[in-house]
Each structure stands twice: as C-alpha cells, then as structure tokens.
Amino acid sequence: MIGIFNDNFPPILDGVALTAQNYAYWLQRKGHEVAVITPYAPDSKEVIQAAQYPIYRYPSIPIPFRHPYRYGLPYISPVFLHQWSKMHFEIVHAHCPFTTGDLALSASRRQQIPMVATFHSKYRQDFEHNVPNKKVVDWMVRHIIRFFEQADEVWIPQAAVEPTLREYGFKGHVEVVENGNDFYTPVTEIEQMRTEMRDELGMLPEETMLLFVGQHIWEKNIGFILDSLALIKDKPFHLFMVGTGYAVREIRQKISKLGLQDHVTLLGNIHDRERLKRIDAAADLFLFPSLYDNAPLVVREAAAMHTPALMLQGSTASEVVNPGVNGFLTPNDIQAYADQIVSLMEHPEVLKRVGDKASVTISRSWENVMEEVILRYRDIQQSYKLKHGIIVP
Secondary structure (H helix, E strand, C coil): CEEEECCCCCCCCCHHHHHHHHHHHHHHHCCCCEEEEEECCCCCHHHHHHCCCCEEEECEEECCCCCCCEEECHHHCHHHHHHHHCCCCCEEEECCCCHHHHHHHHHHHHHCCCEEEECCCCHHHHHHHHCCCHHHHHHHHHHHHHHHHCCCEEEECCHHHHHHHHHCCCCCCEEECCCCECCCCCHHHHHHHHHHHHHHHCCCCCCEEEEEECCCCHHHCHHHHHHHHHCCCCCCEEEEEECCCCCHHHHHHHHHHCCCCCCEEEEECCCCHHHHHHHHHHCCEEECCCCCCCCCHHHHHHHHCCCCEEEECCCHHHHHCCECCCEEEECCCHHHHHHHHHHHHCCHHHHHHHHHHHHHHCCCEHHHHHHHHHHHHHHHHHHHHHHCCCCCC
C-alpha cells in the first residue's frame, strides 16, 4: 500500500491538498492500493464517501487566524492509533513536514520502508506571518529542514523551487517532479463553456474578464492586484476572485476604499471543480503576481483552459512562463502591472494566441505525471532495499 500524507485534504482547498488528492486518485486508478492520512476537517463526510480509497482522519483543532487550516492531534485518538498500528505500507509520501509528515516518518522507520517528501511551500513566510520572534522562526525552519534530511528522496515541483530549499539550509539531493492538472477539455468545448459562463457571471461583451484563484491572504500579493486595478478603473474590466482565507474581510475593505466595488467580485470557495474549470475558461487573463508561491496549480489549471497568466519577473512561480509566448511577465511594479493589463485588454488576439500556447506548454495531465511517479517509486524502493540489505523472498 502507498501512503499519501498531508496536513490538508479536501474539503480544505489549496494546491497541496489538491495535489495529494490527485496522487491518491490516480495511483488508485493505476491499480495501486492507496491510503490517505490527514487531520479531520469539518464537512469531510462527502469526500470520504466519494473516494475510492480509504481516508484516515485523526482529531484536529483550528489554527488561530489561519482559517480553514487545522492542527492535527493524532496521538489523542485511540481509534486512529489502533487503525495506524494495522497499516502496512510499501512506501510513504509526505506532502508536508508537520504532524502528518511526522507520521509518515514514523511509519518509514517502524516498517523499514522508504519515505518520499515533497517541498511544496515557502514555510518561512507562513511562520513570519504568525510568529513575531525571528529566533523562533529560525528554529521552526531548522525543524523543517531536519525533517527533509531524513527523507529517502526529496522532490520539488519545479526547478526554481530549489533555491528556496537551499536558502533554508537543505544540502541534500533533490529531484524535480512536476505537478499536473485535471482540467483537460477538448478545444471544441472551451468556447461554448466560455460563452455560457460569461453570460452567467453577467459579463458585458466589451469587458475583459480577469481572474484570481487562490487563498485570500496578503502573502499572495492580492493588495498588489487591487492597487494595480485602482490605476485603471476607468477601463472596461471585471475581476473575479475565487477562494477564501484570513484576509477576506480586509480585502473587501480595500476594494471599497479603492472604489473598485463595480469592478471586483469575490466568489468565495468553489468546491465544484467543473464550475471552476468553466470559470477558468471564461477568463481572458489570470492575475497571479505572487512572490509567495512555488509551483501553483491554479496557473496550470488556467493554462489548460487556454487562459494565460500575468506574473512577476523573478518569482519562483513564473519559471514556467516564456514571456509573450505562453504567458506574461512584468517587473514588480504596480504601474507596470497595470499598464500590461491595459495593453492586453486592447489586444485580445494576443491573449488568445498566448492562451492557446499555454495550454500545450504549461499544463500536464495528472495521469501523465503519475506514470512518472510510479516509476520513481519503484526505483526508490529498489534503492532502499539495496542500501539497507533487505532481501525479499
């Protein structure tokens, strides 16, 4: 059995949770026995019932000021610990270095099996938001690096993530294993989806539809987006924002303060992946000036629906962008970002051409990714057995 471990899992939605879900789904589809280990989350009953693999959830409590995230408490549940004692894995894959990652490491040592750990996020920025003491933050980062040092193989979702991991102090070997997306749709269907969703959202024919999908937190540079749009609010555009997070109330206040009420709509979390896919198809331009993200799924999902992204030069996330070919980049400057939006609004043919190219160069199906993952798992298991002198009868 393959163990997929992560501190977040749907119905909590973020890129890492969706990555873990797609790993479990596609590994099961490829004929492998899979189990997911993750903390309890409210309203998770439907997810558990719909999954074709077991999901083992253990007790958790909300993390203050980080809704909807939760802190896991596996060792207070006799029921979970009993289940845990009977789980036997061939390999475990940790998608986080926290409580659930520690469970993966424990299983690896107890059962003498390899552990893969993927470095997904810029954890230091998360810590700095919640912890005012720099020494404590440094200690927390060192704890994370000690976790990754104990993995048998460390993966990153794109090459540009490696400098962050090195900056944190990791000196070991890393492998690049890309993320995929599940938004593949025949080109012949996309235009119809686009037309129908734009009508549903009330878009006028002359308006450019802008889109942001992601956690509503300041680390995502949402303030930068709104400040840029405030410079061009005389232009015909509408921004739709999908997601939730600790900053929703402050974002609404900023929208009002900047006079953008007629230009920006917050749609909240969208759990229906088909609906989100249609919203991606309806958009003309995906705004993602984040310096926080490593390899965001949302950019790949938008690209799969022929919607190009406008990102910032030098950001880790922008590694996938060839400017003017499959996406757009600007300097980290509000005016430059606003000017680029206006230029693209005036040239819809450029948006279409670049969006078409993004669909074939940025997006990759999860099924294709999982074929690579399965081969890598096999190699890791074989190397582990040779390293530890394990003889299989």
